[in-house]
Amino acid sequence: SMNPDLASERQTASFSVEKLTAWLDGGAEYTRMRRAVVEAIEGDPVFSREDQYFQSQNERYEAAVKKAVHLHKKMHEMGWTENGPESKYIHRALAGDVAFFLHRIFMRSISMLGSDKQIAKWIPLATQYKIIGSYAQTELGHGTYLQGLETTAVFDIATQEFILNTPKISAMKWWPGDMGRSATHTVVFAQLYVHGKCYGIHPFIVQIRSLQDHSLCPGITAGDIGPKMSFEHSDNGFLMLQNVHIPRENMLNKFCEVQPDGTYVRWGSQKINYFTMTSVRISVISDEVISPVMKACTIAIRYSVVRRQSKLKPGEEEAKILDYQTQQEKLLPQLAAAYAFHFISNYLQGLFDRAYREIQRKNFNMLPELHALSSGFKAIISQCCTSAVEICLRACGGHGYSLLSGLPSLYTKILASCIYEGENTILLLQTSRFLIKCFMAASTGQPVPPSVTYLAAVKPGKCPAKNKLDFLRPDIYTEAYQHMAARLVSSTAAKLQDLIQSGVKKYNAWNQCTVQLAQAAKAHCHYLTVKNFVETVEKMETQAAIQKIMKHLCDLFALHGIFSNAGLFLHDGYISGVQMDMVTASYLDLLPVIRKDAVPLVDAFDFTDKSLNSALGSYDGQVYQRLYEWAQKSPTNKQMSPAYERYLKPLLHNKLSKL
């Protein structure tokens, strides 16, 4: 049965949830396709995540392998393909709890970096799972800075082989998924040496386990790196190489080759690699970051209208906690952010698709902008969404802290997105390097990419808002963001130049500006997110009811950002203290308005109960019943603990001395 407190929230929706869902999906036909995929996956007991919160790392790994193998069959049965339109819905339905993710990266790297001959040899083997691959780049002592990798591959002309070695412990490969226990092969990144000369980092295909009995190959030491904060399902592994010989043909050689006599030849552009990283970051944003935050909002907001605590009005019954301003102020900005990031993610995908078409015509002009944006957005979105999930968790109090709420595992997993595919600080500094360059170019009248043209027009000024309603005007707040971002970029550029002119070495000057550079990069991305949200809302004119609520969310997102970063807007007086009070008033006024539609707004994300896997967040709101039922299934309740016979009984029966 439906919890009446949750049911009543749905009766007063100001818009059609189904229409909003279809719009979020990009059209009703995609909603239908997504639901069909979800139904097929969730209807299959092998893919059940019911016991997930009770399983050990070993059990999670086994289940993930089982699911991956079953998925291979299922896809065949259903006629789904790796790159088909269903692909992203499959991923969403499985919530990433499946093995062989790195097997796909293994294949992708061969396709990108291998010659046609290599592709013809290896891709069919991998596609048919005659081998299982992984991708071994990161080392124990080396992450982001690829030039620092220490693994070596020495070419031996006599045998026409490469000899791979891990010269010291910090050079051990560390973290690659699917490598700890599953993979038979891996792509190893190593420093190439020919005739004693180092040619830098190159990729090599190395077999690590027997195809017969899965035992480790000669010279290979490999295993699992042990427990992590999440990703228990994945066998992230270590790999040590001791005089491992591989044939010359195993160096991936689309771009370069070591010829039989040891001559090193390099050709073609490597810019495309750059493009791969970009594509991975853009898919991380939508699949690994935005989806979890939408789930967290769904769970926390539904729970907040079921949970009642304390009296708001004396004499009445206890109030729904979502009726408290502080609870609204925790959750509703996160909801607005989920929408904002969904829209900017669509924008990035569009930008990527355009760039891809250009690249196929050998035009690489869009790459720097695309790289800067994908880096910066990956950083700010993963950061904001991680903190959003934490806020949702804490907003559910003690019950949020139970694994059964689903929130802890969303948090521990999303947190990793701040680290992998480029650590966020390093990514922000890449974005700011681009911004400083563009700012310099713009200052001297040179052309710059569209997203940064605003930097050319930095001018002092004042926000024209006269009352709190003016701050609900998108032109007013978008300009405030633009002004703020441009100010941060220009003032940091000025500091950098001052330092260099005063005699500080360039690399030192850069280091001394990095805190502010990172801030400038964030401001730039924040501005673009607001601008894109505004434009998205403007384009919706055919759906008035949805447009109206989206406008409220857009306002909330923008004003929450000003309220929370007030110093950045007040700094040069663009917004005055009096105006900041108007911002605060408008911001707080929006909370009860959006609160009325909060449940329909999360319903529109259209997550099934199985997909949320949360005792707090299910559609019917039967929170307490479900917590109790699920707790009873816990292994901690399966039998009386041996601790009783061993320790408690002797203690209680006062036979301690016999212990």
Add this chain to the structure above:
Amino acid sequence: SMNPDLASERQTASFSVEKLTAWLDGGAEYTRMRRAVVEAIEGDPVFSREDQYFQSQNERYEAAVKKAVHLHKKMHEMGWTENGPESKYIHRALAGDVAFFLHRIFMRSISMLGSDKQIAKWIPLATQYKIIGSYAQTELGHGTYLQGLETTAVFDIATQEFILNTPKISAMKWWPGDMGRSATHTVVFAQLYVHGKCYGIHPFIVQIRSLQDHSLCPGITAGDIGPKMSFEHSDNGFLMLQNVHIPRENMLNKFCEVQPDGTYVRWGSQKINYFTMTSVRISVISDEVISPVMKACTIAIRYSVVRRQSKLKPGEEEAKILDYQTQQEKLLPQLAAAYAFHFISNYLQGLFDRAYREIQRKNFNMLPELHALSSGFKAIISQCCTSAVEICLRACGGHGYSLLSGLPSLYTKILASCIYEGENTILLLQTSRFLIKCFMAASTGQPVPPSVTYLAAVKPGKCPAKNKLDFLRPDIYTEAYQHMAARLVSSTAAKLQDLIQSGVKKYNAWNQCTVQLAQAAKAHCHYLTVKNFVETVEKMETQAAIQKIMKHLCDLFALHGIFSNAGLFLHDGYISGVQMDMVTASYLDLLPVIRKDAVPLVDAFDFTDKSLNSALGSYDGQVYQRLYEWAQKSPTNKQMSPAYERYLKPLLHNKLSKL
């Protein structure tokens, strides 16, 4: 052997680490006592936490019970007592990974709420562990708001018994520690009914498990609430009562009694309860919050001088990551905060001790201030320290994400401190209720407690700083904090009054101000923390070298707070934009200064390797070696996974169809 990169950091310390340690301990004699306790605990294999990261919830519980029973013996052997001076060092050495914490709360509640006769009966039974107690207050549907609890206790004159019931599922007791699997008894909070009249919440001693065989008593349903984000060692439990009869004498009756004829009598002051909560919050701050953040700083800072990544200066070797400004700006403010909170925790303890002496003389005057401060500080310190641990974790990149770093378990545990012993938002609103009251009183010239006298003197003004060095003057920044806190309190009080005067109902007006009220409470506590840090540094004049580095940390703490909350200081122009640039410059200038002493500053916290239990943070800096050794002990490496025979082999050998 010692990692040379870490060793070199210790050679240049500007002060004596040993002296700083002694000073933090409150004197060298306490350092000696602490080390003796730590040695006794860590030398005993039963207390080892070596396997902690590999254990299941069941294994953690068993180990915790084993340790608790062993500790009982050990304390006897060592001559340590429950309330002796060693007590807090024992807790620190065990890192909380031990059972029977709620057993102590059970005893404390009987001592506080029970009559002399009840104390004489129950305390010896509990002390000798003839019974094991728990404390059942929170319900599935009810937390902070005690009046909302639904469990009932109906007095039956005929049998002279109370009959306890859980009328519906939301009334089930939920979360009490030691209750899921260990406790034989518990204190149950229930609504008392006599002759059909409800007298509100009262505490009752209820037996829940047989002393003979530990089976559940008639009418009792109890068990474990299942997996949580941390606290795997603790059997947090649920409890349902169905017509459970207990004798009249089992109602704790220091303050009230139901007489045999059903007459309800109440006497004495309950203010002392209020005082208990205060004492618990103050001990949470030091034991559960500050200690973990000191550990996290130790781990992250040691790792950051061992880890090298990318080149800072072209041509040189890769740089220690602590040499990057962005890494300094992540970690050093957390280090400064750890010191700041240690000092304010001492201040709160002193205030508590004074209040305790007054209470013994029946003077309750200090209670409101103490309550407001303990609530507000518990909230801001748990919040800041939780976020500090997360920052430390992320600053260690991928390795920080491994459980073996020790950081994930510090994080998942400290996060709970934002929720238990009063959810933080609710606590902040209690503090702000006190602040508004005092502000009103002060405005009309009435006397107010010492910590809030500054509210009487709110006046507009400008910060007198003329250059960046002025912002290293404690009077300058302390006044800025004071001004800012007073402004937030007074402006929120004004908003509240305006709303009420405009006809908004009082409870609604309060709700509409809560976001700003919480902000004002934070500002007040932030100001007191800065002020107390300044005063602590001033008092150290006999130890010049330590005073100097503490002054730097104090400056960093204060300026980081202004930098990160710039809007609050810029809002009314107290600090101008130009001055904020000076703040930023002074703040960033401090980073490389403190960086030089960063390792000695964490060494002074004096955590042993066993106590850190971190592959990244040990004293010798052998990070990579230890990660590799520990990973090999993981259960994921114990044998070939059954997943191979079951799923991988048939897949690789292309026998999938037979699956």
